[in-house]
Structure formats: structure tokens, C-alpha cells
Amino acid sequence: MSATITPVAAPPEPAPAAPRRGMWLVRTLAAAVSGLLLYASFPPRPLWWLALPGFALLGWALHGRRPRAGFGLGLVAGLGFLLPLLSWTGEEVGPVPWIALTIAEAVFVGFVGMGVAGTSKLPAWPVWAAGLWIVGEGARARFPFEGFSWGKIAFGQADGVFLSLAALGGTPLVGFAVALCGFGLYEAVRQALAYRRTKRLPRAGAVAAALAVVVPLIASLATRPLLDDSAEDGTATAALIQGNVPRLGLDFNDQRRAVLDNHARRTEQLADEVAAGTKPGPDFVVWPENSSDLDPYRNADARAVIDRAVRKIGVPVAIGAVLTPEKGPLRNTLIQWDPRRGPVDTYDKRHIQPFGEYMPMRDVARVFSKDVDRVRRDFGPGEKVGVFDMAGTRVGLVTCYEAAFDDAVRDTVLHGGQVIAVPSNNATFGRSEMTYQQLAMSRVRAAEHGRAVLVPVTSGVSAVIRPDGTVVQQTGMFVPDALVAKVPLRSSLTPATRLGIGPEVFLGLLGAAGVVGAVVRRVRVRRGAQGA
Known part of the structure; x- marks a missing residue:
């Protein structure tokens, strides 16, 4: 007597929890505040350190978002940053040219936000995110009409601890270090909160977060001797x-x-x-x-x-x-x-x-x-x-x-x-x-x-x-x-003088590598889902 075995269908996976109502508004407000913090880090205020929580808050707003949402959040952050920073452009000609310029420049930040959101699920994502920020600054400095470099993060760091990095890799390295440290701060907080919930700490993620914060600070201290003001030629x-x-x-x-x-x-x-x-x-x-x-x-x-x-x-x-x-x-x-x-x-x-x-x-x-x-x-x-x-x-x-x-x-x-x-x-x-x-x-x-x-x-x-x-x-x-x-x-x-554009190209390639990695990861996930 043989028994017939009838396959039993696996229970359906639970539907993902619906996002908390109003969370999109909270993230949008966070992106706007992050931009305002970046603005407040610029002169005449000696508050250069506000750029770090600015990038940390931007990292929270973008982390795990879809690229399309990342663009919108990046655009909001760009407006929060550049609208007050460039207000002087409307000093005598009124608000319309000022607002038009700000929107055009903020679009670049929007694309950076898209890239950061897309790479935020990769290991060591603060590195790729900081590289993408430099890609955005480089694009703004060249397009259109030969570009508009105002608002480079480095230009807000004249009183800051990261200034000495300018002698090593120019303004791109300073901007990269500030963005990396800021994004790393958010990742460190994220890892700490995850540990509090699960009592488990992924070693790779914790190390990456710590390095993202510590390495830029150590590098800035190590490059202090490059700030030499001796009179070599009298x-x-x-x-x-x-x-x-x-x-x-x-x-x-x-x-x-x-x-x-x-x-x-x-x-x-x-x-x-x-x-x-x-x-x-x-x-x-x-x-x-x-x-x-x-x-x-x-x-x-x-x-x-x-x-x-x-x-x-x-x-x-x-x-x-x-x-x-x-x-x-x-x-x-x-x-x-x-x-x-x-x-x-x-x-x-x-x-x-x-x-x-x-x-x-x-x-x-x-x-x-x-x-x-x-x-x-x-x-x-x-x-x-x-x-x-x-x-x-x-x-x-x-x-x-x-x-x-x-x-x-x-x-x-x-x-x-x-x-x-x-x-x-x-x-x-x-x-x-x-x-x-x-x-x-x-x-x-x-x-x-x-x-x-x-x-x-x-x-x-x-x-x-x-x-x-x-x-x-x-x-x-x-x-x-x-x-x-x-x-x-x-x-x-x-x-920095000897290397010229070299550091900017290298850091930009880091950002591009992150985008490629995010695309490859997404393709693999889709193929895995189709195979399942």
C-alpha cells in the first residue's frame, strides 16, 4: 500500500510593514535641516563643525531610500543649503535670478542624493557617498557655462580641523573628508541603535563606521606639518x-x-x-x-x-x-x-x-x-x-x-x-x-x-x-x-599643487564605483528573486 504525498504550499511571506504615516515628511524636513546646517557651517560664522551633523542628518534621510526618493531629498537638501548661501546673488537684481541659480545648482545635489540613496545598502557606504558628493561638486564647478564653484564644502572649513588636508589633496580631499566623517557619524549611530535592539554588532559594519569617522580626523592631524609658512625665498x-x-x-x-x-x-x-x-x-x-x-x-x-x-x-x-x-x-x-x-x-x-x-x-x-x-x-x-x-x-x-x-x-x-x-x-x-x-x-x-x-x-x-x-x-x-x-x-x-586634478578624479571614481556596485547588487537581487 503506497501513500500519496501531497506537497504543501509554503506560507506566503508577510507583506512588508507599511511605512509609518508621515515618515516621508520627517525625512523631507531632515533633508532641509541638513542643508541649513551645511549653510550655517560657512563664514562669517566660525561654525565649520556643523557640516558634520549636516551630513549625518542627510545620511539618515537618504539611507535605504529608493533612488527616485533620493533625488527629491537631495534636491531639498540642496535648496536648504544653497538658497541662503547664495542669497547675495539677489542683492541688487531681485529674487528671481537668485532662486533660478539656486534651483539649477540644487539639481546637482539632487543627483548626488539619488546616488547616495542607491549606494546606502552597500558595505562601507559612507565612502561611496562621500565620493559621490565630490562628483557633484566637480560637476557644478564645470557645467554649465564653465561652472559655478561657490558652495564647495571645503570653502566652509577655513577655521576647521580639516584645513590641512587642502595641502595634500586640495579642496576635493577636504570636502571628501568632511562628508565621509559626517556620513560615518550617522552610520556609527545606526550601528549602535541596532546593537541596542538585537544585542548583536556586525563587526564589519562597526569597523567601517569607526574608520569613516576616525580616519579623516587622524589624516587631518597627520598633515598639519604641510601647513608651512616659512619664508623659503625671503x-x-x-x-x-x-x-x-x-x-x-x-x-x-x-x-x-x-x-x-x-x-x-x-x-x-x-x-x-x-x-x-x-x-x-x-x-x-x-x-x-x-x-x-x-x-x-x-x-x-x-x-x-x-x-x-x-x-x-x-x-x-x-x-x-x-x-x-x-x-x-x-x-x-x-x-x-x-x-x-x-x-x-x-x-x-x-x-x-x-x-x-x-x-x-x-x-x-x-x-x-x-x-x-x-x-x-x-x-x-x-x-x-x-x-x-x-x-x-x-x-x-x-x-x-x-x-x-x-x-x-x-x-x-x-x-x-x-x-x-x-x-x-x-x-x-x-x-x-x-x-x-x-x-x-x-x-x-x-x-x-x-x-x-x-x-x-x-x-x-x-x-x-x-x-x-x-x-x-x-x-x-x-x-x-x-x-x-x-x-x-x-x-x-x-x-596638492603637484597632484592637481588627480585627487578629484580618484575620489570621483570611488563614487562611481559605488554606483556600479549598487547596480550589480540590484541586478543580483532581482535574479535571485526570479529564481526563487
């Missing part, structure tokens, strides 16, 4: 002139002669102070960008004013001027003016500002703001790297907006710059945070390349920065002033 005494402007806003250029007179007058006053023995005599002087918006090659009166001031101070002066050739684009130019020979060398700004110095897609831009027509004639970019030999000191030149671009600053050092000058004009942006954000950039560049950095600004804040990133002198805003300081001259190259 010293030079530099003077920075802040002449001030007659009024704030876009219309300050309407009194171009008054701006020129202010800078010439303050230079002549410095010459009197030197003669009286109250100020040391400079070896060279640097004026700000736009200190002469009257073309001295075409305007004899402007040339005479500059020549008189330079002759009185008696040393070479770098003049920020706008050149207006009869044909072709305008030029944002720095002119080396010799007290005996007059203009002897020039540098044309290479990274010019879209929608500020030239107007791409003018008809489309006019829909957002009628102020586009203030730019009646576009500026054109220069081609050569700017290094002036000023009384024996080789001064690398980076004009204002260019300080945000890694290649622009590095080029001046590779071409022999012993000190870097960043002549700037922030008068258009009033008393906003913009000038402090830009000053922080120059501090990071000083540490990155081991060079003293001179920042003369039309309306402030002008500053003298040591090669280790510390500010030794600075002015107030919207006051005429002159800074005179002895600065170390250096010719050695930091690892």
Missing part, C-alpha cells in the same frame, strides 16, 4: 589699497572717476605715511579689481591720476582696470604700473562670470530679469596665466571670481608665483555674506598651495593671509584703508 613688504566706493549696488560704476580717485588718494596718503615713518615702505602695491573702470590706455585723465599716485609711492602697483578696445569684447585687466615706465605688463581675467561679465542666452535671461541689459557689452576671457614680476617678487594673479576655481589658482603657482594676489570687487553685493565667503576661499587657497595670499577689495573685506591660512591683517567694510605687511615668499610645491 620676505617682501606688500601694500593693499582699499579706496572704497561712493555708493553701494550696481550703480557704483556710474561714479567710475570717484572710485579711481579714492584709490589714488589712499595710495598717495600711504606714501605720506611712509615718508613720515608711520608705515613701512612697501616693495609693491596691489589695487583691487575695478579700481579704475576708466581705461587708462584710452583716457588720458585716468592715466594721469594713476601715474601720479604710482610715482608718489615709488614702487610697482597692480591696477585693476576695465579696458575698452574699439573692437571686440571688454577686458577685465590687471595692469602692472611701473613708477618710471608706466604700464609694463597685463593680465586679462580668464574665468569671467556668466550673467555678470557676459550674458549667455540674453533673450532667455531677460525673461527672469530686466537687469541683463545692464551688461551692454560682454567681457571676453584672457588666455595667459598672470604672474607679475614686481620688484623681484613673482606675484600670481587671480581676479575675484577666479578664486573659486581650482585650476586658476594652481596655474599661478606652477608658473612661479611666490605669493598670490586676489584683487576683488564686492561693492555690488553690499554688506552681504559674499565678501566673507570669498575671503574664506582665499584662506583655503593659501593652505592648499602654501602661499601668502593678498586680497585687496574695493569696499572690503581686504586681508593679508599667511601660507597656513591665518589672517594677519584685515580691513572693515566700506571704509578707505591701506594694509602693509611683510609676507613670506615661497617656491616649493605642496602635494
